[in-house]
Amino acid sequence: xxxxxxxxxxxxxxxxxxxxxxxxxxxxxxxxxxxxxxxxxxxxxxxxxxxxxxxxxxxxxxxxxxxxxxxxxxxxx
Numbered sequence: 241x242x243x244x245x246x247x248x249x250x251x252x253x254x255x256x257x258x259x260x261x262x263x264x265x266x267x268x269x270x271x272x273x274x275x276x277x278x279x280x281x282x283x284x285x286x287x288x289x290x291x292x293x294x295x296x297x298x299x300x301x302x303x304x305x306x307x308x309x310x311x312x313x314x315x316x317x
Contacts, residue, residue: 241299241300241301241302243298244298246298247317249285251317252313253285255309256281256310259302259309259310260305261305263276263301264301264302265284266301
């Protein structure tokens with residue numbers, strides 16, 4: 241699933257933490273980062289609060305059920 245923007249990163253990460261399985265962010269370089277990892281969440285938050293709010297198009301990989309949960313959150317955001 242491609243995500244073009246996340247308006248509220250903190251609530252987005254709360255939704256990710258509520259997912260039953262792992263949720264991965266695929267970087268432009270082809271790396272897969274587990275968004276349930278506190279280190280990855282810290283890096284994401286520091287990028288936003290450090291002034292680089294343009295995260296570009298995020299590619300999220302998760303189970304079907306978790307993808308639906310994330311998509312539902314993003315449509316409410």
